[in-house]
Every structure is written in C-alpha cells, then in structure tokens.
Amino acid sequence: MTALILLAFFMSAATFYIAAVLYGIGFGSMAPSMQAMAVRIASPERRGSASSTYLSAFDMGIGSGGMISGVLVKYFGYGQMYAIMSLWLVISFGCYFFWARKSASSFHYGKDNAR
Numbered sequence: 001m002t003a004l005i006l007l008a009f010f011m012s013a014a015t016f017y018i019a020a021v022l023y024g025i026g027f028g029s030m031a032p033s034m035q036a037m038a039v040r041i042a043s044p045e046r047r048g049s050a051s052s053t054y055l056s057a058f059d060m061g062i063g064s065g066g067m068i069s070g071v072l073v074k075y076f077g078y079g080q081m082y083a084i085m086s087l088w089l090v091i092s093f094g095c096y097f098f099w100a101r102k103s104a105s106s107f108h109y110g111k112d113n114a115r
Helices: 002-009 012-041 044-076 078-098
Strands: none
Touching: 002 012, 002 078, 012 044, 044 078
16 A cells, blocks of 8 residues: 555655565565455365355456556546555555454454453
8 A cells, every 4th residue: 555655646656666575574464364254164175166256256356456557647646546556545545344254264263252
C-alpha cells in the first residue's frame, strides 16, 4: 500500500525505484502467506485443489486489476489510479481484520479468544 501511495503523490524516478522495491517486498511476502492460508484448512488429499483454486482466483484478480487500472488511468490519470487502488488495499485489510481473521484458515484463528 505504501508503494501505491508513493506513486500516487510523488512522480519521480527515485520514487518509482523505492516504490518498486517496497511493492516487490510486499507482494513477495504476501503471496505465499495468502496461499498458505488458503490451503491451511484443506485436508491433505484436497490441498492440491485448494492451491489450484487459490492460484486461479489470484490470476483472475491480477488480470481484472490490470483492466480496471487501465480504465481508471484513461479517465483519471496515473496518480488518481494509484490512490484509488490503494483504497482497495485498505478495504481488503479491513475485511481481513474484521472478518477473515476469525476464519479457520487465518493464522490468528483461536488466538483472539485465548486472552
């Protein structure tokens, strides 16, 4: 999210490189974590299907995100597109924090009640 906010408000070569590093770190750490969450509750014989389903949805999200970004750039420009896309990340984080972390696939499952 920080990378998208940097790109939304600061358009320079240095900002682009900093944002690329931050985005790469975030993407590289979140993708395997989300896949682990997706297969965590699957039985051993269904883990391949769970992983395949996750990766299919992930690819559809990447593809549709690119198309949506293109439409946003056409009508609003790059800065506003990055700002709007960062809002979706905030919404996603809110959904996880208030709903999905209570799911059995979450790494926090059962820990909130242990206090």
